[in-house]
Amino acid sequence: MLAAAPRTRPAEPLWRGTPMEAPGAPGIPPTWTSSDKDMVGASLGPSRLWFTVGHGVVNEIYWPRVDIPQIRDLGFIVADGKGFWSEVKRGADYTIATPGPGIPAVQILHRHCRFELALRIAPDPDRDVLLIELDLTGDADLAPYALLAPHLGGTGNGNRAEVFTNRGRVALCAEQGPFGLALAAADPGQRDAWRGASAGYVGTSDGWQDFARNGAMTWAYDRAGPGNVALMGKLPRHSVLALGFGSGKEAAATLAISALARPFEAAWREQVRAWEAWHAEKAHATGLPGEFHEQVHLSAMVLKAHQDKTYPGAMVASLSIPWGNSTDDPGGYHLVWPRDLVESAGALLELGAAEEARDALRYLIATQLDDGRWAQNQWLGGMPRWGGIQLDEVGFPVLLAAALAEREALGGIEAKGMVRRALAYLARHGPATEQDRWEETAGINPFTLAVAIAALVAGAEFLDEAERGDVLLLADDWNARIEEWCVASGSALGAAHGVEAHYVRVAPARVMSDPAALREVVPLKNRDRNPGLPAAEQVSTDLLQLVRFGLRRADDPFVRGTVRLVDAVLRAETPSGPVWRRYGGDGYGEHPDGRPYDGTGQGRPWPLLAGERGHYALVAAEDPVPHLRTMMRASGRLGLIPEQVWDGDQLPLAGLHPGRPSGSAMPLVWAHAEFVKLATSIRAGRPVDRPEAVWLRYAGRRPHPTHAHWAPWMPVATIRPGQSLRVLSDVPTVVRWRVAGRDDAGEATTALAALGLHATDLPTGALRPGDAILVEFAHTVNGERRIEVTEPVSPSV
Template sequence: MPIDHDDAPASSTDLNRLQSPRATLRGSPRTPREAAEFAPGAPGMLPTWASSAKDVVGTALGPSRLWFTIGYGIVNEVYYPRVDLPQIRDLGFIVGDGEGFWVEVKRLGTHRVQTPDPGIPAAEIVHTHERFRIRQRIAPDPKRDVLLIELTLEGDETLFPYALLAPHLGGTGHGNTATVYAERGHTVLAAEQGPFGLALAAVDENQVDAWGMASAGYVGSSDGWQDFKRNGCMSWSYRQAGPGNVALMGQLPRRVTLALAFGGSKEAAATLAISALVQDFAAVWDDHVSRWRNWHAGLDIDGRIPESLREPVRLSAMVLRTHQDKTFPGAMVASLSIPWGNSRDDIGGYHLVWPRDLVESALALVALGAFDEARDVLRYLIATQLPDGRWYQNQWLGGSPSWTGVQLDEVAWPVLLASALAERDALGDIKVVDMVRGALGFLIRTGPSSDQDRWEEISGINAFTLATCISALVAGAEFLDEPLAEIARAVADDWNASIEDWTAATGTPLAARFGAESYYVRCAPARVLEDRGALADRIPMKNRGPDAEIVAFDQVSTGFLQLVRFGLRRPDHKVVLDTLKVVDGTIKVDTPSGPVWYRYNGDGYGEREGGLPYLGDGIGRPWPLLTGERGHYALVAGADPLPYLEAMRRMAGRGGLFPEQVWDREALPAAFLYPGKPTGAAMPLVWAHAEFVKLATGLAGRVPVDQSSAVARRYGGKPVVPRHRHWSRRAMIRRLPSGCALRLVLEEPTVVRWTVDDWRQSGEIETRAIGLGLELAELPADQLPAGVVLRFTLRSGRSGAQDGRDYALTIG
């Protein structure tokens, strides 16, 4: 572990009770220089996680409840018993001669990673040095909660490997205990915290216990890495350490198989580890590989995808499948990585379920023909829908909330998943009507303004959220009976026709700069429903400090492309073309890997100056998934999407995994940052892999695979003239086109009193319940001439109480 500490461990009496006869292996002192029951240096340094730069992520297709990651050529976080719970920081190796020479293999920078086939999460990793070659083969046991490593050291025979294990049980490096103990004829390196235990066992070629000298210690003071740093060899042997940030080390022979197991105690984990070792590693490897090959064989890839893209598509399919949980089938986390993990102990929000990321990924599974997995996602979403029809902003696997913001696109996406499955006759026996009713009711009651956009940051009205919600209203109407279906479509028509009124800026300095007439802003304040002047309001810039702001019409993003992708606007729509000019001139970056875009101008989510890790504020970096979204625009526009797919491939890490962000400045080798290559943000980002899959699978039909056919039929790239405008307490519109009827959408029985002559005469109408948790009143505004001001008041139909306001709309 790369941790330095200036304080040497306290001396102790010589005690080496647990050393096996193999402690006399050449390359290790016969008697430890320091041996004791308890390691010094409690509680250890502040813990961190491993780097987010992963080469491989994987799991077994079997009863095993274990997920593993590999980065810098060693095992990093291993997750158990759920996909959201990392239990170790890393398991790496030192090679040394016991006389002062030693090397930590992950720092060599020479490793090569191979998998049996593209998309098979079993790894052969080779590190080379002028004095040795060390090979690992890594695969999970499909039948047990065990990760197996077959290790071979070749070259200078004075050298031996040493394993370094950093437990982070329960998802933290704090409060762990570590011990070296004997279990049924085996030396076991073990750790416990709360309800979790782990065990690392090892056997040689004859399945005989393989550990030589072994030790437990505190990170930064008495751990094995510090031992080598200070003494040039393994000279400490402590039996116990903890509670604290602990680490384990043990010497191994040159050919060995290790089993890292997890259970409810160290004894339970040791039983699993030892039982996994009483079998041939090659047989476990073959079983694991065979299960994955069979899964891939059931996907719809070879006949639809160009040969040059099949390998990355298979890899992406594996990433999607790997991120699904086994306790909660259908739940998927955003990434099996911890952004900037080597600078923090917090596991962050990427081990949560985000309804948007989940459905984006499920739609990629649908595109691949992985309908079983996609149906599990839909079942999970139905099970976790809230009584008011929405979903939490994000949640733990079991459905309890983490962040509780409201994002309307996350309410719309599950409806689109149900629609996509139904269009392919793949819905099976899932009953979706109640889910759809609840979700659409929430959209109508609370839209079109969203408390948060898709980047979790800002309230208002934005084109991406509108496109998703409008599509869900139209697609979801297919599941509903009248009059609910008509209401959903009418609201969709109303919102679709209003997109430019609400979100397009005209005559601004930004427009003049790029020769544009109008362009879609990133997010319009909700007040724009009443006054277009709201586009001049100042809005916050997240991750840039508490006082950072920007004028709404000065900020743009790529979210408007969803209008084209979902069939609401043609690719040659004037505002779309103008916005492309503004966006490409503002947030596009041409890297050695290809073109890529920032989320929006002024983004602060990314490394700080000099490549320092993001710690709550920073500088936004470009996202490869946005290159995929631009490829979808090219697909609809009749251009070639392949350059965007190839650019995404070049932005991948060395193992082919897609990162969340890529570096956009000059190279910083000391920070491992290179233009067009991954930053310290999440890698892999499941959403990015889903975007690649959807674009690649859409090539054959030249239509986005996540576009609803119902939406395409209704709009064909342009809005229809709405017959109704919809007023609600969340959408208090102030103007009404001539010839358009007015519907008041309310949440309780209400008496509406209205007038067109400033209350000299008035009428009353009572709302009627229409389902979806809605009450509706329709005023005959379509019969009023332009210039008339329609006023109304609202009185509760239950209590009789007036709300005390006089509302007004101008006709025309």
């Protein structure tokens, strides 16, 4: 139990009293707030501030970059000072609106039987300040109190809070390291509005604890910290708040107080006007059914508002921390994932925001690592956070460059070097990936493979003619082997649903040399008990990318069978419509009893996947429009699309309702990008992100490659009759070969080939089915000659 803080004298203007240090250091362990956002927003002006709103109050504010949250929340208590008090974010009886679709200026009305609290929220367009207009009506003895929880530098630990006087004006301030904030207030006459203030430690001596224990604001502490701190101040019934950020409390207070010198209405009008003009310039809803206009505008705003201003082109995955009220994770989703960035930039390109898409490409060029890949995710400046390697995140930047080139929208960007390095990484490490797109499982994954093949084909357009042909041969070989690697026949899972053969979620890399590897167990992550399942018994929605990118036809028998299986085992019927889970046995989501994901849980349906299923419907000549409607219905109060929706029994105390947002990230920017892409794909009659070069080469048909490829990282077990066997190495190599049981033998030396690889073609075209060719590698390591004997490679029909 927490020890009660001592009761002190009644609150008074602390700048006149004796300084008092709050007790209870360092406070309880910090957490973030709920990721269930009502709205996110930013100014289109020079202001470097991004805000979020949830449960009717301000949540995290990010400054001076979109990856650094600086507060947990800024909420309000309404009280009469005689025992009655109500914290409005816990009341849940509020309405929220904006002046128009996709305009991030927020109007909130909290209702109670004794009062109404009206808020308007907008950023100052020119300063790093968020403005809040407050109007309390109702019982005359009630007053509003602001409650602010600083998390400067992205953490609730080590903050210092202070009631600070700056040139005669009071501000509630906090500092940590190079960051400072100040909350100033003015009444309608633009006079200092604070009627009392206090600083404290969260859970012991903060303002909320004061009301919880005393029914009124009775504590009056000047400062608290270092620790998990909070600030509270009493306000008049009509006032404007300005929360400013700077390099210290003085700098932040100067910005906040100067913002109050201009009428709130001026900042509000400027925010509305600027966003209306941006939407009008893009004209992104042209030609779409009217029911989707508002959601497209909202999604366009979400995409734009997640872009950074210090690093143009960088976009975080979400201005939220999944299950934030149960964790102090410093990263959350406010990091750059190359995959999410490219998916989002592609949507912006379809909305007519070509310059924003070009900025994303420039940013990716700048943050490409020396070996040609990108970090799994990273802070905006390019510093990696997680160390996994995902081949789709190597291929996606190539596809962005190709998409811009298709539209003649590169704008002079020289992307050849970036593309070549990325393709070289794919060729040296594919087709198996260390992690799939869900960042969990190694092996050969249909989604990742589709992206890698598409990148090889589309990226070949950037290469010199001498390299282009060899890269396309490799793409053809991988494409022709998709079923060899990723289709399971006769699985118990398929048999239970009348499906003879289906694409697996992921195949172990060993399947390249042994097809029986599909019977090997592949682990399931994020589960309390994790026995895993054989690869052949796992299915996911990832195969849909093969159709979307034009590698397979929608009516391909394996595709059709897998879609039936996916719909049977992963589709969840919700009040919002059908939504799909990622894969069977997924553990990333709330526990069945509603407890937040804590490293284990149960995966929930993703609206994003309803969009992907809609793209398949479009190609399969089905009606894709219901999938758009599902994404809209699964969104939050104002249209923010979540990462996941709840699919269990209704749990109102946990805020979990079937078909509605769960505690995962909201908004998920990738989901808004998918909504935009599906809407514009319906208008275009085809997937708008399908690379044209891929469609022209394959049009959904399996190729018949003239070459098979073998490498130490790609030890394929079979080649087709008539194919040449191209042996690849990353260093100069002598290749010795012979045909098992025959006198045929030879030796060849690799030569420098495409993408810096070394290659030689072995004369296998005349071999008969059943023949096995044995290959030896000889190369020099540290001056010593080494020999490596491969597994047999045998042609088959």
